[in-house]
Amino acid sequence: MSAIKLDGTAVARAIRDEVAAGVSALGRAPGLTVVLVGESPASVVYVRGKEKAAREAGMRSEILRLPASTSEREVLAAVARLNADPDVHGILVQLPLPAGIDAQRVLEAIDPAKDVDGFHPVNAGRLLIGLPGFVPCTPAGIIELLKRGRVPLAGRHAVVLGRSNIVGKPMAILLLRENCTVTVCHSHTPSVQTVAAQADLLVAAIGRPGYVRGDFVKAGAAVVDVGIHTLTDEAAVRAVFGADEAKLRTLREKGSVLGGDVRPHEVAERAGWLSPVPGGVGPLTIAMLLKNTLDAARRCYASV
Numbered sequence: 364m365s366a367i368k369l370d371g372t373a374v375a376r377a378i379r380d381e382v383a384a385g386v387s388a389l390g391r392a393p394g395l396t397v398v399l400v401g402e403s404p405a406s407v408v409y410v411r412g413k414e415k416a417a418r419e420a421g422m423r424s425e426i427l428r429l430p431a432s433t434s435e436r437e438v439l440a441a442v443a444r445l446n447a448d449p450d451v452h453g454i455l456v457q458l459p460l461p462a463g464i465d466a467q468r469v470l471e472a473i474d475p476a477k478d479v480d481g482f483h484p485v486n487a488g489r490l491l492i493g494l495p496g497f498v499p500c501t502p503a504g505i506i507e508l509l510k511r512g513r514v515p516l517a518g519r520h521a522v523v524l525g526r527s528n529i530v531g532k533p534m535a536i537l538l539l540r541e542n543c544t545v546t547v548c549h550s551h552t553p554s555v556q557t558v559a560a561q562a563d564l565l566v567a568a569i570g571r572p573g574y575v576r577g578d579f580v581k582a583g584a585a586v587v588d589v590g591i592h593t594l595t596d597e598a599a600v601r602a603v604f605g606a607d608e609a610k611l612r613t614l615r616e617k618g619s620v621l622g623g624d625v626r627p628h629e630v631a632e633r634a635g636w637l638s639p640v641p642g643g644v645g646p647l648t649i650a651m652l653l654k655n656t657l658d659a660a661r662r663c664y665a666s667v
Contacts, residue, residue, distance in 0.1 A: 366630070366637035369512045369587065371504070375646035378507060379420060382653045385661075386421040393660030394423040395453040395479070395652075396445055400438060400464065401431035406457050413455070416649045422656060423450070435464045439472050446474040452663055453479035453656035476662065479655040482528070490536055497655050502534040504647025505566065505587055506541065514564065514585045514636055517542040522562035524548050524555065524569040524624070530589055531568050538564070555579075567624035573603035577629030585636040589644050590624030604628055 386393060395417045399410050410426055417424035427441060438460070445451045454477045460466045470478075475485035481497040489496030509516060521543040525531035535545045543564065548555045559565055559579040567575045568589035580586055594600045597614060603622040604610040614620045623640030631637050638644055 365632065366586070366634040367512070369508050369514075369585070369636050369638040369643060371508055371638060371643040371646045374508050374511050375504070375650040377511070378647070378650040378654060379416065382650070382657050383420045385657050389657070389660060389664070391660070391664065392421055392423045393453065393656050394425075394448075394451045395455070395656045396425045396427055396451050398427045398429065398438070398441060398445075398454070398456045400429045400433055400457070401461050403459070406459075410457055413649055413652060416653060417656070420653050420657075422653070431461045433461075433464075435468070438464055438469055442469060442472045446472075446477065449663075451477065452660040453477055453652075455480050455652065477659060479652055479659055481533070481655065487528075487533070490533060493540065497659070498537065498651075499529055499533045500648045500651035500655065501530050501589065501644060502537050503654075504651045505534060505589070505644060506537050507651070508587065508638065508644065508647055509564070509585065512585075512636060516564070518544075519563035520544050520546070520561060521564040521566065522546045522548060522559050523566045524559065524575070525567075525589075527568065534566055534568065538566075569624050571624060572599065572622050573624070573626045575625040575630060577626070577633055580630050580633045582633050583635040584633070586625060586630055586634045587638045587644065588623035588625040588627075588640050590622070591640060591645060592622050592624075594620045594622050602626075 397410050397413055399406060414424045414426055445454050454473050456469055458466055470482045473483055475483045478486055478497050481499040486496040490498055521538045523531050523535050526547050526549045535547050538545045546558060548558055556579050560581055562581055562584055564585045566587045572592040600610050600614050600620050603626055605628040610620050621641045
């Protein structure tokens with residue numbers, strides 16, 4: 364058996380095309396503002412990617428850059444100004460925030476109607492009880508990936524590795540909505556491998572490179588790899604990818620290789636479907652952010 368590739372790049376492209384068509388039909392450009400506090404290199408790269416994608420979809424996209432020395436009070440004041448700005452439909456605060464700023468307090472200050480990341484407690488609560496609201500982008504993207512990849516969901520046993528507020532918990536709720544039977548594994552779960560091997564659908568969001576090995580996977584199961592890790596030495600690359608000469612060559616040429624929570628060379632021989640890293644879940648996060656922003660604009664204009 365060789366797993367069918369769950370191509371997140373292709374699905375994300377389709378979603379972004381749909382969003383661009385929706386923006387054109389709306390007749391008014393939705394506004395997305397990303398709040399960036401400090402100059403973390405990784406955050407700068409992520410934010411630029413979001414800005415570029417939004418503009419390609421026909422949206423107005425701005426980055427509100429604040430120095431790392433900005434106080435929590437000043438960040439909250441900036442969020443309040445964006446909440447009051449009728450031209451801003453979506454607000455995203457790039458995490459992590461510098462030390463001394465309470466990220467949860469900042470996220471709770473965002474108007475839930477503009478919370479396109481889906482992290483506000485109001486949106487989390489609406490997700491839990493099945494009401495319309497904004498859903499965190501990564502788990503929402505995973506559902507799109509599975510549906511468009513024609514992976515059966517209803518009646519299947521899904522196992523989620525990880526219980527974060529960003530991925531694990533909302534992922535479990537979304538899978539329940541799709542009529543899966545859901546098990547969530549975490550750091551206190553005994554015999555994670557035994558539980559995972561019972562899954563028809565395994566979502567790996569545990570944050571440990573190469574954690575999921577072949578014996579974690581039931582034959583024919585769908586496996587979604589949410590992990591993203593920068594591997595910088597040969598031992599780490601071999602642990603995740605085995606003797607993959609292409610990956611080792613990339614390491615020698617570029618100094619690093621991206622890997623996930625799954626060992627693809629082991630899992631692909633057992634799984635029915637597998638999302639790659641890179642090119643799996645990653646591209647979907649930005650695509651769903653754009654979709655949420657378009658939805659926020661539609662709701663705003665519908666209420667006028």
